[in-house]
Amino acid sequence: MTAISSLYPQPLWQWFAQICAIPHPSKHEQALSQHIQAWARDKGLNVLEDHVGNLIIKKPATTGMENRKTVVIQAHLDMVPQKNADKKHDFTKDPIEAYVDGEWVKANGTTLGSDNGIGMASALAILGSTDIKHGPLEVLLTVDEEAGMTGAFALQPGVLAAEILINTDSEQEGEIYMGCAGGVDAQFTVPVAWQPLPAGHQAYRISLSGLKGGHSGVNIHLGRGNANKLLARFLVDCAQELDVKLSEMSGGSLRNAIPREAEVVITLAADKRARLEEKVAAFQTLLQHELAVTEPKLKLDVTETILPAHVMRAESQQTLLQLLNACPNGVMRMSDEIAGVVETSLNLGVITTDGDKVQVLCLIRSLIDSGREQIESMLASLAALAKVNVTFSGAYPGWKPDPSSPVMAIVKETYQDIYQKDPVIMVIHAGLECGLFKKPYPDMDMVSIGPTIRYPHGPDEMVNIETVGQYWQLLLAVLERIPAKAA
Structure with a gap:
């Protein structure tokens, strides 16, 4: 894990190494959840665990950003437990053996959990930061996404104050997702x-x-x-x-x-x-x-x-x-x-x-x-x-695309400014939780971004190191560009 922890951006990869070290397959997220809660409370952050185990962590705005709209960064706590037949591994007890292989981070004979561990790590790294500019911030970490979306189904109205949600569960850098399949x-x-x-x-x-x-x-x-x-x-x-x-x-x-x-x-x-x-x-x-x-x-x-x-x-x-x-x-x-x-x-x-x-x-x-x-x-x-x-x-339900989404426009413009090229606006054939969030929060403006992840849900899963850095830069720049609240 030492090599992983030294990758850029270091705060994100250090969190990902911790996530890999704590078993968290679907329906067994409690150990990881407790670790995160203890850390967040030690940081003086507001922590709520709801009746199904979803975590909501709130952080005040940085100086000068207090008037910005509240943003919730969202990821899921669980990972898919898949391994090769000849691999001895108990996902409820054993850590993920992650390693660097050239341009990629992979796992030894099992799923890596970059889906959605990288997104979770990015949210936690921002919560722990002292030098990242952002308005009022919430982080939502849901349970059991991979095995039934239990956490997303159970999310109650009134728990979140955010007007904007950034989902971190997409798997292709350079693509901005504004819709997904139902199932x-x-x-x-x-x-x-x-x-x-x-x-x-x-x-x-x-x-x-x-x-x-x-x-x-x-x-x-x-x-x-x-x-x-x-x-x-x-x-x-x-x-x-x-x-x-x-x-x-x-x-x-x-x-x-x-x-x-x-x-x-x-x-x-x-x-x-x-x-x-x-x-x-x-x-x-x-x-x-x-x-x-x-x-x-x-x-x-x-x-x-x-x-x-x-x-x-x-x-x-x-x-x-x-x-x-x-x-x-x-x-x-x-x-x-x-x-x-x-x-x-x-x-x-x-x-x-x-x-x-x-x-x-x-x-x-x-x-x-x-x-x-x-x-x-x-x-x-x-x-x-x-x-x-x-x-x-x-x-x-699926997440119905909204071509007029203000946050999608912000992400698109920010990407163009950073990388001098147009991102691809996409709808993904996968079950992001955004469609379910629309029921308790029908007016919330949503977008989904992420790094390049190959072969999720199988032991060949890998995440591209360079694109994690690009995703991080985009996420931080978007947070800085969130507009002021309506007067």
Whole structure:
């Protein structure tokens, strides 16, 4: 961490090193929260923790800036916990092993947490500063953003005094975000009937690994393999020929991360082992050809394992595999209004076998409500055909773009003045919390900025060092240019 702490801007990177040292995956942010609260109170700052764990820290204006509009800098406390299969790491206990690799900061075999740790670090560095000019300042650190936006949903009116919100959860330097996608979780529940293990069967574990994964919004258009979909495709192909019996299936770990790994436990007659190995090898070759550019490290393995207690009945197995094979995944529609931006997408994120059912969790994203509703309707029809249950929950609104936003104009002009080029005004296909903040604070003017982060929500996550400095300079310059309050 020493090398990281010495990077520019030093106050920000010193905070990021502290954040990496304290485990803070979604739903386990309390240790980090307590550390921040103790520090802020020691600084004499006003600290509030609300009923769900959101932190609101307030700092008075610097001398001469007292008449400026109040600004809230916003980030989320939690990070996505993803690791490579061969990495031993407990996200609730172990620190993130961050390191400098040339122009980037990366993590050793896990997600880095630059999403949204860099934004959080920038807010805390400003709170601790004595030489940064700013008006009345609030910092909002929300909980559980990555696993359900619990903190944003629970934010109450009247807690914040700010007229302007700067969200720090964007992931491309040179882009200013003024809108984002909304979303909803979709969960299929497939009932499973079991039968005794057939005589003369052997058990095998088939695992698909080595995929890149990534953010199910930001990276969904890159054509990366979805481990759940690919493994279902293989099983549909070989189940009938080899009379495969399925005992267990699992894949992915988060509905908002493209699944990198999936595995099944199957049984089949002992004399069909050679044919199974042939089909595994052939399918791996097929995928390596299809996904040669996007997934060069893809690997499909088969190993013998202990016999399970039972296997699925034919009807249950067929329903599950056909459902997974038929379920749409990936980009559903590109935006007509914003070139190069995904309008609507679906990620088949998590499969778990749990007693007498298999649960399949998907995340639908869309810039428009009708796009989200169309995918909900498609999945409801698929569930009806398969005779299984599907439920939709946790719907959150998109953040509707406001081209006349005063703060967006300030950020744009400031960027032009600093870097002598125009920033790109964007809408992001990801679930920023700004849309939810509009409910308790409908008149708040919002904008989102951030450094360049690659491959968030996966172990390849990295943040570009130079762009962190550029983001910092922009943020400080914007704070200095916030206008006076209305008379």
